[in-house]
Amino acid sequence: MTPQQDAGIDEAPDYADFPGGAKAALEAVLMVLDEPAGEEELAAGLGLTVAAVGTLLAELQREYNGYTGKAPEMESASNTGIGSSPRGFELRNIAGGWRIYSRAEFADIVGKYVLEGQTARLTQAALETLAVIAYRQPVSRARVSAIRGVNVDSVVRTLAQRGLIEDAGTDPESGAILYRTTSYFLERMGISSVEELPQLSPHLPGLDGIAEFYDAGTM
């Protein structure tokens, strides 16, 4: 299938002339990204349709993960590396964008080379605060501390410094600063939106009314 030109793109290169075609061009762009890129962004940059980019991304993802089953009728025609073993890296869709990561299995080896930027494990207090903010966002510090039963000011400050949460404006009623999680948080969690967080309800047995109950209790 020939990639079609988007209306907004002045000219799409003819990828047939390139070694590896449009897929390799996409791969070349993925190599220079320093933050996750969305499909629209990649499509616009490459002069391809979003659908075509989506197909190519999925194909690259499968290739990097290694094909295990062989499809004999395709074998001779295909040049996508069928039957190959997994690569040392993977392509993942995280926080709404695609990006190349080293494969988790090699963490100990890769970690020796990229010590910088690796963050220490969060404390229990930080994790709990982060959890409350993630599930109740946007949320004020007062509410978070109501749920946790302790003052959370310094933990909130640290989480903001680590780029995991950010200011989300003020509460129209109380004027308190509200907090939400950042896309860096999603990235660190390896998910593309907060909707992918595990459901809270199974951990809250039979407490349907708790939100109102709780709200009535806040100042």
Added chain:
Amino acid sequence: MTPQQDAGIDEAPDYADFPGGAKAALEAVLMVLDEPAGEEELAAGLGLTVAAVGTLLAELQREYNGYTGKAPEMESASNTGIGSSPRGFELRNIAGGWRIYSRAEFADIVGKYVLEGQTARLTQAALETLAVIAYRQPVSRARVSAIRGVNVDSVVRTLAQRGLIEDAGTDPESGAILYRTTSYFLERMGISSVEELPQLSPHLPGLDGIAEFYDAGTM
């Protein structure tokens, strides 16, 4: 050939247990390496001999470039993607160091992608980060991040890319990379040394208090 242990490495992982083996492990490292790495460095980190690393590097390089000729006697045994087309990236040995680059053929496409959305101005976040580095140099990203209250990793990368700041060695205690401003920065500021920067109010906190706060940030 069994990978042999280097003298300096306490134990080499058993690569047979990893998906893709030692080659994938090497690939994982190469994919996230920011600067070219020599064969000795790679061998030490992976717990392989320099010769083994050299063989694997050559193999990866051939794979990325795409095999064109088929070697029938190897075809069934090999799982290295024989007969595959070139990838969008290539492995190059420049000045004694290996690094993965986007394939030269795609330079125009990649260049256009990179330049898209690039502005000639620094963002407010970048300016503030630069100001903190200028007045507190040499300083690590962690400290700048503590002062600014947000994660500054990508901004620091942008400033380094713009030639305004550079690596100034590592902190002897934490091992973190320290940054300082460059002579290009002085040039743009129209001054001949950082001493010529206007004095700041003496009441501003120095780094000591910040460091304490950050390290005690208990995450």
Added chain:
Amino acid sequence: MAESKPGFEVRLANFTGPFDLLLGLIAKHQLDITEVAIATVTDEFIKYIRKLQQLGEEWALDEASEFLVIAATLLDLKAARLLPAGEVEDDEDIALLEARDLLFARLLQYKAFKQVAGILGETLHQEGRRFPRQVALEEHFAAMLPELVWKHTPQQFAALAEAALRPKTPEEPPRVALGHLHGSNVSVKEQARLLGLRLQQESPLTFRSLIADAGSTLVVVARFLALLELFRDRAVSFDQLSPLAELAIHWTAQGREWSAENLSEEYEEQL
């Protein structure tokens, strides 16, 4: 987890707040809240504090005061739980029941967040094993970047640095965090002053009469804590003929200069 060593194995420093400790204690004792023996927990706590002292560590006032709050909460929960359900007679009983439900609900909610926090922590750890490719731009691309527009004078740049380096003023006016309360601010010190005045006029008084006019459970807890503080200051003594009998409080600070101002400030933050 904490089963291996004797003594107060629940190290308070490892808990991140009263709910956390409460959950820990309930789980540890595998008991319904009504069966948590406060005396056992107290004994363990005292043992723990003594051990700290032997080790030459600071007498942790924070831990002790937090423990008092928790003990009071436990007592409160327990008292509410022991109320025969069929015999709700007055507003006080209903208030106690409501307080109990609220506490249980909040405890369960906290438990749920604690569980998902565990999942989050595990995910973050696992994800930390993958490293993103975020390499410096290849030189020939970096060279293509448009020349930087720079309009800042050194003075403007210094002003920028001043602003960035100035300690961030707290976004909200500084105040004691009360978010975790389900009532208004109650000061232990204030309650102590009030109890002191009352006991100086008439002594002994029963605990029941001292809390008769308490508007909420929180005030009862505050007065209870205030009495403990007064006891520590040797301003009052307690007199109880048998367990669960009427508790009589005697004022023993006669002739001595006594002021609520000397009381510890800790509770101002705790309550």
